[in-house]
Amino acid sequence: MRYADLHIHTNFSDGTLKPAEVVLLAKKSGIDCISITDHDTLKAYTSSFPSEGIELIPGIELSADIDNSEAHILGYGIETRERWFQDKLAELCENRLKRMEEMCRKLNLLGIPVKVDEVLAFAGNSCVGRLHLARVLAKKGFVLSPQAAFNKYIADGGPAYVSKFGLKPREAIRLMLEVKGIPVLAHPYSLANQNLIPEFVKAGLMGLEVFYPEHRPSQTEHYQKLAREYGLLVTGGSDCHGQAKPEIKIGMTKIPYELVEKLKDAKRKKFG
Known part of the structure; x- marks a missing residue:
């Protein structure tokens, strides 16, 4: 089969x-x-x-x-x-970049000093998304795992969540x-x-x-x-x-x- x-x-x-x-x-x-x-x-x-x-x-x-x-x-x-x-699609990926900037800003206000440049460097040539951010937060020790980053900060409706895909x-x-x-x-x-x-x-x-x-x-x-x-x-x-x-x-x-x-x-x- x-x-x-x-x-x-x-x-x-x-x-x-x-x-x-x-x-x-x-x-x-x-x-x-x-x-x-x-x-x-x-x-x-x-x-x-x-x-x-x-x-x-x-x-x-x-x-x-x-x-x-x-x-x-x-x-x-x-x-x-x-x-x-x-x-x-290029426009949508640009929207994702603006979204990431805003999510990082929200995290900064919550006492999490993550920079958008760090997330973009981690993502490389990829169309940046929340999973990149979650992995950076885990890598830097702000959360225990990427899933914990979603659960605590960036899941839909979370304190650092931003939609704005356009x-x-x-x-x-x-x-x-x-x-x-x-x-x-x-x-x-x-x-x-x-x-x-x-x-x-x-x-x-x-x-x-x-x-x-x-x-x-x-x-x-x-x-x-x-x-x-x-x-x-x-x-x-x-x-x-x-x-x-x-x-x-x-x-x-x-x-x-x-x-x-x-x-x-x-x-x-x-x-x-």
């Missing part, structure tokens, strides 16, 4: 693995199909890396603001070389459709207001990430039922970030390839 992991991050966003390393680890894990879904960037796809022996579904994960928290929209089968879309969920869904991608709600359990899911469907959402490492069995069952109710595609993946989240491995959460076939069939029907 063939399997897919459709949610993987590289060192171009907040993961630690290079794209070539992702491919190698996926093969070793018995995964036949992957999607690299970096946050607000397609740099993995504009880089050169060997992908022989594994199917690669072009993907991305867009972050959107909603009520002092966020919603993440995955896009599958997207056109990665659309110039206008790359320009939009994108709303409806716009994220629209952007995915405009680059001929299938918009899917990532890790739906994390959406603060679950009643928004039907609204996202009306806006063009086409799938739910039903299979996810942090979903309890009851949640997986719930989102499978919701997908059937609204006629949505079912996807899933590990959300692997390499050593940034060492407990999450590629292929830890995987889906049967028949769900990938349904995804590709939906793209053909939608966009021709």
